[in-house]
Amino acid sequence: MLVSQFDKNSYKLLQLNNGLDVLLVHEPNSKRTTAAMTIAAGHFSDPVECQGLAHLLEHMLFLGSRNFNEPNNLNQFVSQHGGNINAWTGTEHTSFHFDVMSNELRESLARFSDMLFYPLFQEALIDKEIHSIDAEFKLKQKDDLRRLYQVHKETSNPQHPFSKFSVGNSEVFRQFPITELKQKLINFHQKNFVTNNMKLCVISGLSLENLKSEVEIAFNDVKTSAPLPELELPNLYTESQVGIKINIQPIKQTKRLIVSFALPNTDKYYRSKPSSVLSHLLGDEGKHSLLAYLKSKNWATSLGAGGGIQGSNFKDFNINMQLTELGVKHQNDIIEAIFSTIALISKEIPTQLWRLEEKAKLSQLAFDYSDSGKATDLATQWSSNLFESPKEHVVARDYLLDRLDIKPIQYCLSFMTPENMRVKRIYEGLETDKIANWYNTPYKTIPLSTEELAQFSRPKDIPEIQLPEPNIYIPSSTKLIPPTSDFANPVRISRGDGMDVWFAQDNKFNQPKGDCYLAFDCKATDLGIYTAAQKRMWISCLMEHFNDDFYHAGIAGLNFRIYPHQAGFSIHTNGFSQHQLTLFKNLLERIQTDSETALDTYFDKVKIRQIQSLQNALLNKPINRLFSHLSELLQRYNFGSKQMLEAVKDTSRGAMSNFPSILFSEMYLETLLHGNWSYEEAETFTQDLRERNPSANIGLKLNRDVVDLRAQSRLVYQVSSEEEESAVVIYFQAPGFTESSVAMSILLEQIIAAPFFNYMRTEKQLGYLVGTGYMPFNQHPGITLYIQSPNAGASSLVDEIEQFLQNHLADIHSFAPYWQRLKDNVIKQLSEKDANLSMKSQRLWMALGNDDLNFDKNDRIIKAIESLELSELARFASSMLNREMFGELVIYSQGQGLPNSEVKGTRIENIDAFKLSSHFII
Structure with a gap:
C-alpha cells in the first residue's frame, strides 16, 4: 500500500470469509478506536414510490437490533465510554461511524455489527422516527443550500435518480401503513446491507493482530452474499x-x-x-x-x-x-x-x-x-475509497x-x-x-x-488575466531542526515593555512546520461597540489587501489569518517553517504601513459584505441564534449581530481615519513561536518584533471577563423570532472554577448526555436538534442543554428539561456500577495526545491565554477526577438541581403558532443594561 515515507501508522487489508473488505490501521500512541462502515447504497436506491427510504433506514438501524433491542443502545454505550457515533445518507453511499476508547472495542463492534445486519424495525419506533425525519426536513426548509439543491434536482433528468427527494417526510411515509413501510425497510436492507456491498475501516491504537481478531469476532458470522449489480444510470441532464x-x-x-x-x-x-x-x-x-x-x-x-x-x-x-x-x-x-x-x-x-x-x-x-485529520473523517474516507481504488492506493x-x-x-x-x-x-x-x-x-x-x-x-482576449507565475513559497528545504529538551514546553524568552515572547520546539511530530501566534490586547477595546465594529471592518479590509499578495503562500501550505477577539486582535501563521517567519514579519510591518491603503481600497466593498453577513446571521436557525445570544450575554466585549449591524451601518471611512493609531495607542503583546525553528531563529524573530512594535504606550494584558450568574434566581431572556419552531438553551454556570469544579461539570454532562438525547428525541419526539454540552466560558465551567422543536412551545420545552433533570439528577448513586468506568474514560479523553502539530500549538496558545503557564491544566483536572467520589458528584448534582450557588440562564424563542405560556424567571429586557449592572468573574 502506498503511504507517505513519514507515516507512522501500520496498515492491513483483509477480506473476511463472507466477502467483507476491511482496512485495519494501527495508530501508535492512540488510546481510541474509530470504525466506519460504508454501504454502496444511498438515496439513488430509493423506490420511486417511497423516496427518502434510505434515510429512514439509516435512522431505524439505531433503534434496536437482535441482541441489543433497546433504542440507541450503541449511542449510549459509546457515549458512556468517551465516544461519539453518527451516520449520513448520500446519493450512492451510506456511512455509519463511531469512536470509543480502545478497551471497549469488542463490546462496541458487537453492537455495531448487530445494528447493521440484524435490525428489528419495531413498528412503534418506525412511527416515532417518521416524526424525527419530518422534524429534520422542516428544520431545513429555510436553508438556502437545501432549497438550491432541490431546484438542481428539478432541473436535472427526471429519469436519473439524482432527481429523487432524498430526505423524506411525513407526507411521503404516511402514504403507507406502518406494516407496509416496515416491509419496504426490510426489503431495502436485505438487498443492500450485504457483505459484498459494504466496506469497513478501523483505526486504532490496538495492534493489527488484535484488530483483526476483534473484527473477525464481530463480523465473521454474518452470512456471505452475492455481489450486487451496478446501477445503470442515464445522463444527468437532458x-x-x-x-x-x-x-x-x-x-x-x-x-x-x-x-x-x-x-x-x-x-x-x-x-x-x-x-x-x-x-x-x-x-x-x-x-x-x-x-x-x-x-x-x-x-x-x-x-x-x-x-x-x-x-x-x-x-x-x-x-x-x-x-x-x-x-x-x-x-x-x-x-x-x-x-x-x-x-x-x-x-x-x-x-x-x-x-x-x-x-x-x-x-x-x-x-x-x-496534519492528521480526525480519525472519523479518515475512516469514512478510506472505507469509501475501498470501493473506488485499487488496494495499493486506498490511503494515497x-x-x-x-x-x-x-x-x-x-x-x-x-x-x-x-x-x-x-x-x-x-x-x-x-x-x-x-x-x-x-x-x-x-x-x-x-x-x-x-x-x-x-x-x-468567441470570447475576447483579456490581457489583464494571466495564469499564475511559479510559486515562490514552495519550500525548497524540509530540513528538521533537532529539538532540545529545554523547549519541550513554551519558555518565555523575552518579557517586559508590554510584550512577552514564548518559544517551544516540536519534539513529537518531526515535521518541517510550525505555528506563530501574536495577540494584541488593546485598551481601546473598552470604548464599546463602535470600536468593535471598526475593528471588524479594519481586519476585513486588511485580509482582502493581504490576500492579493500572499494568496500563493496558502497554496504552498503557508497560511495566515488576522482575526478579532474580545480584547483586541491576533495574527496567526502556520504551515511550513522555511518562509513562515519572513511572511509573519511582512504581515506585521504592513499592518502598520498599509492600513490606510487597505481601508481606501476595500472599505465600501467590505461594508456591504459585512452588512449582508450580519443581516443573514439574524436569519440563522433559532438554536444558532440562541447560542450567539448566550455568548453576548456572558462576555463583556461580545456584541450581538443586531447591535453590530447598526454599528457597522453607522461606520464611515472618514470615521476610521485615526482608528489604527487609537487601536495601537496602548497595547500588550503576547507571542508564541512553536515548531521547527532553532532558538537562534526565535531570538532574531523576537528582536525584529521589538523593533516593529507599533505601540508607543505599554499596556497590560486584559481580562476576559464573564458575567457572574451565581447567587441569582433563574434569569430568562427571550429572543424574538418569526420561525415556526421553538428553541431553548439552558445554561448552568458552575459554582467555582477550580479543577474539582471543572471535573464534576465534565462528568455530570457525560452522565446526562445520552439519556437526554434518547428521552427528548426518541421517546418524547420533541425535535431533531437536541443535545447537551460541557461549555466553559473563559475557563469558567458550565453545562448547556438545548432543544429546537417544531411541535412544542418554549415553556413546555423548559418544563421537559426540568423534568428530565429531576428524574436523572435526583439519584446519581444509581450510576455507581459505572462510576469508575466513567472516570476512566473521561481521563483517557483528557490524556489524549495532540493529533497534529497545529492542534498542539493551539492548545499551548490557549493555555497562555488562560494563564496556565505550567501547561498542565489537563493533568490537574485528571488528578481531581481520580480523587473524586461519587458522593461528591451527587452533592454537586443536587446543588445544580436546587440551584444552590449554580447560576441559571434560560434563553428561548417561541415558535409561531405553537402553544405559548410564560417561561418563569427574572427577565432580562436589555442586554446592555444587564451587563452594566452585572458583576463579572475575572
Whole structure:
C-alpha cells in the first residue's frame, strides 16, 4: 500500500470469509478506536414510490437490533465510554461511524455489527422516527443550500435518480401503513446491507493482530452474499437542461452566480487530477487572476472553482462567485471573462508541463506532511475509497498525482463550452415562474440566447488575466531542526515593555512546520461597540489587501489569518517553517504601513459584505441564534449581530481615519513561536518584533471577563423570532472554577448526555436538534442543554428539561456500577495526545491565554477526577438541581403558532443594561 515515507501508522487489508473488505490501521500512541462502515447504497436506491427510504433506514438501524433491542443502545454505550457515533445518507453511499476508547472495542463492534445486519424495525419506533425525519426536513426548509439543491434536482433528468427527494417526510411515509413501510425497510436492507456491498475501516491504537481478531469476532458470522449489480444510470441532464440560465430566489441576502459545466465521471483520472489542476488555475486569487480582474471591475468579491455534485456517471465543475450590485448588471461580461480564461488555459497548458510538476510537488508535500485529520473523517474516507481504488492506493488516492498528462485536462476542457453550461443566478428580484417541491423555492429556467452563445463561444482576449507565475513559497528545504529538551514546553524568552515572547520546539511530530501566534490586547477595546465594529471592518479590509499578495503562500501550505477577539486582535501563521517567519514579519510591518491603503481600497466593498453577513446571521436557525445570544450575554466585549449591524451601518471611512493609531495607542503583546525553528531563529524573530512594535504606550494584558450568574434566581431572556419552531438553551454556570469544579461539570454532562438525547428525541419526539454540552466560558465551567422543536412551545420545552433533570439528577448513586468506568474514560479523553502539530500549538496558545503557564491544566483536572467520589458528584448534582450557588440562564424563542405560556424567571429586557449592572468573574 502506498503511504507517505513519514507515516507512522501500520496498515492491513483483509477480506473476511463472507466477502467483507476491511482496512485495519494501527495508530501508535492512540488510546481510541474509530470504525466506519460504508454501504454502496444511498438515496439513488430509493423506490420511486417511497423516496427518502434510505434515510429512514439509516435512522431505524439505531433503534434496536437482535441482541441489543433497546433504542440507541450503541449511542449510549459509546457515549458512556468517551465516544461519539453518527451516520449520513448520500446519493450512492451510506456511512455509519463511531469512536470509543480502545478497551471497549469488542463490546462496541458487537453492537455495531448487530445494528447493521440484524435490525428489528419495531413498528412503534418506525412511527416515532417518521416524526424525527419530518422534524429534520422542516428544520431545513429555510436553508438556502437545501432549497438550491432541490431546484438542481428539478432541473436535472427526471429519469436519473439524482432527481429523487432524498430526505423524506411525513407526507411521503404516511402514504403507507406502518406494516407496509416496515416491509419496504426490510426489503431495502436485505438487498443492500450485504457483505459484498459494504466496506469497513478501523483505526486504532490496538495492534493489527488484535484488530483483526476483534473484527473477525464481530463480523465473521454474518452470512456471505452475492455481489450486487451496478446501477445503470442515464445522463444527468437532458439536452434541454444544458445551455440554460436558472433564476433562483433565495431567503438570505446574496448575489451569487454559479457557472456549472456538466462533465462525465472523471475518477479514472485520479492519478492525473485534471479537475484539481483546473480548479487551481481558474480559482487562482493572485494579482493577475480571473478573480483579480473581476474585482478590478467591481463585479465580484469572491470566486471558488471546482466544487459541484459528482457520482458514478456525472460530475459538475462549478465556478461560484459572489457578485456586487454592478456585477449583477455585467453577468454576461463575467461569463465571457470565464471563457476567456478557459481559452487561455487551453492555449498555454500543452506547453507548460511545469504547472503539473508544481502541482504534483504540492500534492506530495501535502501527503508527506499532512496534519492528521480526525480519525472519523479518515475512516469514512478510506472505507469509501475501498470501493473506488485499487488496494495499493486506498490511503494515497486523494493526494496521488504521479501521471503528469495534459490529455485528461484537455478532455475536461472539451466539456467547458457554452452549450454544456448551466448558469445559476441567485439573488432577489429575479423573474420566476415555478415553485420547487418540498422547499417552495421560486425559480425559472431560460435557454441561453443565440447572441449569448455566440458571445461566449468567441470570447475576447483579456490581457489583464494571466495564469499564475511559479510559486515562490514552495519550500525548497524540509530540513528538521533537532529539538532540545529545554523547549519541550513554551519558555518565555523575552518579557517586559508590554510584550512577552514564548518559544517551544516540536519534539513529537518531526515535521518541517510550525505555528506563530501574536495577540494584541488593546485598551481601546473598552470604548464599546463602535470600536468593535471598526475593528471588524479594519481586519476585513486588511485580509482582502493581504490576500492579493500572499494568496500563493496558502497554496504552498503557508497560511495566515488576522482575526478579532474580545480584547483586541491576533495574527496567526502556520504551515511550513522555511518562509513562515519572513511572511509573519511582512504581515506585521504592513499592518502598520498599509492600513490606510487597505481601508481606501476595500472599505465600501467590505461594508456591504459585512452588512449582508450580519443581516443573514439574524436569519440563522433559532438554536444558532440562541447560542450567539448566550455568548453576548456572558462576555463583556461580545456584541450581538443586531447591535453590530447598526454599528457597522453607522461606520464611515472618514470615521476610521485615526482608528489604527487609537487601536495601537496602548497595547500588550503576547507571542508564541512553536515548531521547527532553532532558538537562534526565535531570538532574531523576537528582536525584529521589538523593533516593529507599533505601540508607543505599554499596556497590560486584559481580562476576559464573564458575567457572574451565581447567587441569582433563574434569569430568562427571550429572543424574538418569526420561525415556526421553538428553541431553548439552558445554561448552568458552575459554582467555582477550580479543577474539582471543572471535573464534576465534565462528568455530570457525560452522565446526562445520552439519556437526554434518547428521552427528548426518541421517546418524547420533541425535535431533531437536541443535545447537551460541557461549555466553559473563559475557563469558567458550565453545562448547556438545548432543544429546537417544531411541535412544542418554549415553556413546555423548559418544563421537559426540568423534568428530565429531576428524574436523572435526583439519584446519581444509581450510576455507581459505572462510576469508575466513567472516570476512566473521561481521563483517557483528557490524556489524549495532540493529533497534529497545529492542534498542539493551539492548545499551548490557549493555555497562555488562560494563564496556565505550567501547561498542565489537563493533568490537574485528571488528578481531581481520580480523587473524586461519587458522593461528591451527587452533592454537586443536587446543588445544580436546587440551584444552590449554580447560576441559571434560560434563553428561548417561541415558535409561531405553537402553544405559548410564560417561561418563569427574572427577565432580562436589555442586554446592555444587564451587563452594566452585572458583576463579572475575572
